[in-house]
Amino acid sequence: MSGPAPALALRGVTVRYGDVVALEEVDLTVGAGEACGLVGVNGSGKSTLFRAAVGLVRPVAGTVEVLGGSVERARRAGLVAYVPQADDLDRDFPVDVADVVLMGRYHLMGRRRRPRPADRAAVAAALERVGLADLADRQVGRLSGGQRQRVLLARALAQEARLLLLDEPFTGVDAASEAAVTAVLRDLVADGCTLVVSTHDLTMLPALCARAALLHRRVLAEGPTAEVLTPDNLARTFGLDPPEAP
């Protein structure tokens, strides 16, 4: 890794929940401006890795560095965006699309979080980019799953984050939303943002991520996507576990 500090660097990271080891001595470096796919079955530690990167869990061993500094520093500066799956959030929650996107900017706003013109402009621009400008006033539950996913992506855009952690952004997403999300993510990488995209869906991966890491509590393989996604590696990633219920 030459040039600027990596956007995300985990060194020997071990995370435990009680007796359960979720991550074991994980080494992973994602360079600034790269898009890295994080591939693994459910329960392989993808979410835990994200949680460690934003300081929601503390590793029992190892270090996590974000954008050349501590996790805490990056968190306080709002440099990292976590984009959850749309279904993780309450779809009946009484807020509209623009409200949710504005939440991406609360750390940039005053104590009362009163939006200034610049905040409203950023929200409008983010919604424009994900193609939802005409749905800004819609309650969030009255959107398709793919549209809700785009709202959460727009929130990360409004946040002006430099590192985006995306949790299964294509799960349960219609084709139109998938194309919109992919286009925006490619633009972000072109602008120098760093992406880490967790997925168990391999069809989208090569088109979006130049690099990939296979995770199964440990990093099983890491490198250029084409080299990592070998049948042998995939068998190790997906085959070691008993088959999951869908």
Add this chain to the structure above:
Amino acid sequence: MTPVVLAARAVPAAWWDLLVEPWGYGFMQRALLVTVVASVVAALLSCWLVLIGWSLMGDAVSHAVLPGVVLAYLLGVPFAAGAFLFGVGAVALIGWVRATSRVKEDAAIGVVFTTVFAVGVVLVSVTPSQVDLSHILFGNVLGVSDADVWQVVVLGAVAAAVLVLRRRDLTLYAFDRVHAQVIGLPVRRIGVLLLGLLAVSVVVALQAVGVILAVAMLITPGATAYLLTDRIWRMLWVAPAIAAGCAVVGVWASYALDVASAGLVVVCQGLAFGAAYVTARVRHRRAARAGRPGKALAARR
């Protein structure tokens, strides 16, 4: 347009006297002021409590203040101080039990608040007769003093102001705590703030309706508003408006019918919830028949 005015148009002069007469008495004016202030503050808070799923926490805090109130009477300190102390203490204890054992949250809440409440019942039974248990449990709003009124108005105004000023943080906290944490907001402090405001609201509400029914004021208006609208900012108008209306009707009717005002205020809130429920169902049916699934979804809410 309060329901009192509505009713006045259609009733004979004797009834008009009955509508106006109660408000000539000082004790009725104080009762009305205390009940309206308590209802509005509790209604504001209830919007977030029902969205977060903390209704049971409201129940817990309102019951847990009982020993605090009794001790405050015995020691001659403002009862709000004792109530606040025990409300906050119960919340801390619940959090501690849940975090340090395998007991789940609802069980932790149930064990802690019933135990603390029971301690209050025991305390009442061993104290001299100046503590009237029924006044604490069911409220004594017709007997409040000027000092009580001041206490309620000041505490209520502070709580309402904080809720309104910090409403956006509270809404984010209710919607997506992880995001709040990730962008560097002090999530733990927001949670503590909310619980502190809950304790203050309980202190205010129990002056109006007592320990047992305070929880109703902390849940019903928010739940009612949630049935009627799918925007939080509208809920924050609808819930206090309905609660204030119920306070006026309840206090007046308690005079006219010579029954307990606390009970009537809460019954009014329950009736308002029922009306909102029917409205939401009808809207849902109509929308479904009109073949607008989007609207139907909204109405179901």
